[in-house]
Amino acid sequence: xxxxxxxxxxxxxxxxxxxxxxxxxxxxxxxxxxxxxxxxxxxxxxxxxxxxxxxxxxxxxxxxxxxxxxxxxxxxxxxxxxxxxxxxxxxxxxxxxxxxxxxxxxxxxxxxxxxxxxxxxxxxxxxxxxxxxxxxxxxxxxxxxxxxxxxxxxxxxxxxxxxxxxxxxxxxxxxxxxxxxxxxxxxxxxxxxxxxxxxxxxxxxxxxxxxxxxxxxxxxxxxxxxxxxxxxxxxxxxxxxxxxxxxxxxxxxxxxxxxxxxxxxxxxxxxxxxxxxxxxxxxxxxxxxxxxxxxxxxxxxxxxxxxxxxxxxxxxxxxxxxxxxxxxx
Ligand code: UDP
Numbered sequence: 272x273x274x275x276x277x278x279x280x281x282x283x284x285x286x287x288x289x290x291x292x293x294x295x296x297x298x299x300x301x302x303x304x305x306x307x308x309x310x311x312x313x314x315x316x317x318x319x320x321x322x323x324x325x326x327x328x329x330x331x332x333x334x335x336x337x338x339x340x341x342x343x344x345x346x347x348x349x350x351x352x353x354x355x356x357x358x359x360x361x362x363x364x365x366x367x368x369x370x371x372x373x374x375x376x377x378x379x380x381x382x383x384x385x386x387x388x389x390x391x392x393x394x395x396x397x398x399x400x401x402x403x404x405x406x407x408x409x410x411x412x413x414x415x416x417x418x419x420x421x422x423x424x425x426x427x428x429x430x431x432x433x434x435x436x437x438x439x440x441x442x443x444x445x446x447x448x449x450x451x452x453x454x455x456x457x458x459x460x461x462x463x464x465x466x467x468x469x470x471x472x473x474x475x476x477x478x479x480x481x482x483x484x485x486x487x488x489x490x491x492x493x494x495x496x497x498x499x500x501x502x503x504x505x506x507x508x509x510x511x512x513x514x515x516x517x518x519x520x521x522x523x524x525x526x527x528x529x530x531x532x533x534x535x536x537x538x539x540x541x542x543x544x545x546x547x548x549x550x551x552x553x554x555x556x557x558x559x560x561x562x563x564x565x566x567x568x569x570x571x572x573x574x575x576x577x578x579x580x581x582x583x584x585x586x587x588x589x590x591x592x593x594x595x596x597x598x599x600x
Contacts, residue, residue, distance in 0.1 A: 277326065279303045279345050281387070283334045283378055284352035286313030288457045289392065289450070289494070293349060294318070296498050298326055302347075305340065309333040311366065312354050316591065317457045335369040338381050345385035347505060350378040350430075351392040357420065357546060358463030364422040371426020372433075379437045379445075388444040390505050391434045393512060395451040395553055396424045405520075405554035408449065408512045418548040431512065438510055446504050451516025451555045455494030455575065456582035459593030466491065467593070469527055470583045473534035483545030485524025490554045492517035493575030496568040503564040516555035517568040534580060 280297050284290035285306025290313065294304050303326045306318065310331060321327045332338065334352050353370045354360045360367040375391065382389040398406045399414035414424045431447055438445040454466040461471065472479045492515070500515035521529075527540050560566045586593065 277301055277303045278347065279305065279342060280347040280349060281305045281307065281340070281345055281378075281381070282349045282351060283307045283374065284313060284350075284392075285329065286310060286315060286318050287351060287355075288317070288455075288459070289453065289497070290349075290351040291317035291457055292455070292494050292498050293351065293501060294321070294327070296502055298324065300502065302326070304328070305330060305342075307332050307334055307338065308352065311363065312359050312459070312462070314457075314459065314593070334374040334377055335366070336377070338377050340381065340385070342385060345382070345387040347390065348378050348382040348387045349390045349392070349505070350375060353392070353426070354423070355394075356462040356464045360423040361419050367422045368426045371423070371430045375430040375433050379433060379443070383437065383441055383443055388446070388505070389434065389437070390446040390448065390501070391430055393431050393447050393449045394423070394427050395449055395514070395516065395555065396420065397428050397431065397449060398550075398553075399424060400548060400550045401552065404552050405518065405556040406514065407556040408514055408559055415548050419546075420548050444508075445510055446507070447510075447512040448501050448504055449512050449514045449555075450497065451492055451514065451553065452489045453492045453494055453497045453516070455579050457494075458579075460583055460586050460591065461593040465489070465523060465526065466579065467583065469530040470534065470580055471587070473530050473538050474580075474584060474587050476535070476538065478539040478541040479527045479531060480541055480543050481523055481527050482543050482549065483523075484542065485527060486522055487545070487549060488520050488522050488552045488554065489526070490517055490520040491526075491572065491575075492568055493570035496570050500560055500564060500566045503566050507564060509563045513560050513563065514555040514557055515560055515566070516557065518554055518557060519572060520552075520554040529576070533576070
């Protein structure tokens with residue numbers, strides 16, 4: 272008897288931080304993976320270890336444009352393509368809006384045409400600067416639609432609405448994960464997010480730049496935990512949004528002091544103005560993920576941050592500073 276054929280998954284944003292880790296997990300679970308990325312913020316270095324893997328194919332394409340794949344049938348479409356750091360989406364406002372809106376429409380259309388289940392990478396930014404703390408999935412959020420972060424927040428909120436419309440109207444099997452701050456190897460050193468920023472500054476002997484007074488909070492999840500939650504969600508039959516993140520909350524000042532203690536006791540902490548609409552608090556309520564997926568994070572902050580520092584140390588040594596390619600639209 273022929274061996275059962277492997278499930279085929281599409282991962283958009285497949286050369287990005289999360290997309291590449293998700294790809295590795297899917298391959299380990301016995302899937303074939305087709306990764307699509309336009310490499311605006313993704314990086315081929317994140318997928319170079321997959322060269323020659325016969326279960327893997329890379330397609331360089333912008334999913335905001337129509338997606339053609341020759342396969343008649345696909346099993347899963349994971350839509351992870353998007354600029355995801357505040358600096359990136361401030362510098363790429365229109366591509367960010369387009370990939371959340373048109374890219375979500377195209378990937379839902381692809382999933383529908385090929386009979387695939389669909390999973391949307393959404394975000395805690397849907398909650399904006401939250402007035403409910405910690406954030407539960409039934410909180411509708413406090414988002415400024417016309418502020419500089421609105422291009423990301425509203426695109427993802429639109430993406431969630433579009434996903435639920437395909438679920439309700441077309442009866443499609445869809446999932447939505449709301450991803451909270453995640454860190455780990457393969458983030459771009461210069462993507463502007465606080466984890467690579469502080470580690471990069473400390474490793475290169477520059478001052479650690481805290482925005483505002485550092486009293487704003489975030490809760491950091493190590494990437495392997497996040498990917499495990501997402502994989503479990505993909506295998507579930509739950510269609511409402513699910514928060515995945517680590518509830519261990521700290522102030523940004525505390526985080527800067529941790530990095531200073533571990534990497535550079537001599538490095539100075541300096542303060543710069545707080546970006547517009549920067550959320551004051553953020554912590555996932557993961558009751559739903561615990562109940563529906565039997566999931567909770569396992570990696571301690573100390574362990575995850577040491578692995579991440581080692582990765583960035585290697586990047587600094589090899590001169591891989593994580594510049595983004597220039598785009599014109
Ligand atoms: N932040 C900072 N210094 C930096 C980068 C970020 O103090 O060099 C702060 C930022 O203002 C925010 C928090 O760290 O309060 C997390 O920022 P990040 O860009 O990682 O993502 P966000 O959680 O805001 O989406």
